[in-house]
Amino acid sequence: MPPEDWTDRHVARWRDHWSGITYDDQVEGIVTRIGQIDHYLGETMKRAAAASDLQESEYKTLHELMIRDTPGSASPGELAEDLKISGAGMTGRLDALEKKGWIRRVSAIDDRRRVIIQITPKGTEVWRGAMANRGTAEDELIASLTDRERATLNRILKKLTLYIESLPD
Amino acid sequence: MPPEDWTDRHVARWRDHWSGITYDDQVEGIVTRIGQIDHYLGETMKRAAAASDLQESEYKTLHELMIRDTPGSASPGELAEDLKISGAGMTGRLDALEKKGWIRRVSAIDDRRRVIIQITPKGTEVWRGAMANRGTAEDELIASLTDRERATLNRILKKLTLYIESLPD
DNA sequence: GACGAAAAATTCGCTAGCGAAATACTATCG
DNA sequence: CGATAGTATTTCGCTAGCGAATTTTTCGTC
Numbered sequence: 001m002p003p004e005d006w007t008d009r010h011v012a013r014w015r016d017h018w019s020g021i022t023y024d025d026q027v028e029g030i031v032t033r034i035g036q037i038d039h040y041l042g043e044t045m046k047r048a049a050a051a052s053d054l055q056e057s058e059y060k061t062l063h064e065l066m067i068r069d070t071p072g073s074a075s076p077g078e079l080a081e082d083l084k085i086s087g088a089g090m091t092g093r094l095d096a097l098e099k100k101g102w103i104r105r106v107s108a109i110d111d112r113r114r115v116i117i118q119i120t121p122k123g124t125e126v127w128r129g130a131m132a133n134r135g136t137a138e139d140e141l142i143a144s145l146t147d148r149e150r151a152t153l154n155r156i157l158k159k160l161t162l163y164i165e166s167l168p169d
Numbered sequence: 170m171p172p173e174d175w176t177d178r179h180v181a182r183w184r185d186h187w188s189g190i191t192y193d194d195q196v197e198g199i200v201t202r203i204g205q206i207d208h209y210l211g212e213t214m215k216r217a218a219a220a221s222d223l224q225e226s227e228y229k230t231l232h233e234l235m236i237r238d239t240p241g242s243a244s245p246g247e248l249a250e251d252l253k254i255s256g257a258g259m260t261g262r263l264d265a266l267e268k269k270g271w272i273r274r275v276s277a278i279d280d281r282r283r284v285i286i287q288i289t290p291k292g293t294e295v296w297r298g299a300m301a302n303r304g305t306a307e308d309e310l311i312a313s314l315t316d317r318e319r320a321t322l323n324r325i326l327k328k329l330t331l332y333i334e335s336l337p338d
Numbered sequence: 339g340a341c342g343a344a345a346a347a348t349t350c351g352c353t354a355g356c357g358a359a360a361t362a363c364t365a366t367c368g
Numbered sequence: 369c370g371a372t373a374g375t376a377t378t379t380c381g382c383t384a385g386c387g388a389a390t391t392t393t394t395c396g397t398c
Binding site: 002005006008010013014016017018021024026027029030031033034035036037038039040041067068069071084094108131144145147149151152153154156157158159160161162163165 | 206
Binding site: 075087088100112113114115 | 347349350
């Protein structure tokens with residue numbers, strides 16, 4: 001008898017009590033497990049951020065600003081899109097980072113609607129500190145898989161992400 | 170040359186610009202893809218909820234209240250734990266549902282600290298309507314995988330969830 | 339060149355959720 | 369039995385993020 005996780009029990013409760021409502025075991029299993037894992041990863045990211053006295057949103061924003069083809073430089077709209085938050089939310093995040101002196105806003109030359117967000121030397125230092133300090137919880141989670149399982153998981157997950165990315169916005 | 174998803178490009182940017190910062194391609198791939206997929210699933214759930222004039226939080230709460238060994242009956246703490254939100258957040262959600270007449274709060278007999286949340290007939294009706302109306306976006310996403318890939322994905326994801334569930338709280 | 343549509347960033351008013359604190363209740367231990 | 373620790377729920381003050389609206393600028397068409 002293989003061990004059960006929370007999702008197995010959730011799916012069993014559906015089966016036991018609501019036979020009139022159609023659902024697919026496998027779909028529900030995948031969807032629920034992805035949700036559970038993502039929640040855990042979110043918690044580990046909050047802890048990693050906190051280890052450098054950052055909020056998760058600060059950590060994510062700095063990281064997305066640095067890991068790009070133009071490291072340390074991006075428009076608010078690009079950042080919002082990559083981080084999958086609204087423009088209004090992005091403005092709020094940037095206001096907070098600007099206040100702390102980690103970024104600055106510069107008007108774009110080629111298009112006066114545009115703002116360019118640039119990391120400051122202080123912001124770079126904060127981000128590097130956070131990267132050095134980020135912990136190993138993700139690595140440890142994925143370490144519970146074999147090398148082969150990791151490759152397989154990435155391959156299958158990528159089929160899903162390619163599907164999602166093929167959809168119109 | 171296999172197609173690239175957003176995560177491939179993200180990982181490439183890391184490699185191209187920050188060789189001094191250690192990371193593991195496979196880990197980053199898995200973690201990022203799970204995040205992307207979960208975000209998409211969240212969006213589909215919001216749309217499914219909206220199809221029945223529900224907020225996502227309302228939809229999730231009603232669903233968790235119904236899909237349990239005691240369908241339609243649970244304590245706030247149990248619901249909060251299963252939904253992975255704080256007790257304070259759970260109180261807010263329940264206040265909103267109670268206001269709409271979809272649930273009621275009953276004092277527990279065996280333990281006066283406890284409240285029992287019970288679904289009302291109206292709440293059951295709303296939930297059934299939402300389930301009937303929930304759309305097929307999840308099914309369609311997972312339909313991009315073969316049967317074998319689905320089973321494999323569930324098996325590997327379950328290894329991760331079992332690891333997470335083995336950790337102390 | 340004029341006009342309307344689209345785009346970029348921000349503002350505004352609102353909501354969901356958080357952590358800490360508060361209150362009441364229950365369990366355990368000496 | 370009394371004191372203490374732990375538990376369940378809610379309240380409180382705060383924050384991040386949302387959708388809609390706003391303002392300015394750019395683009396495309398005639």
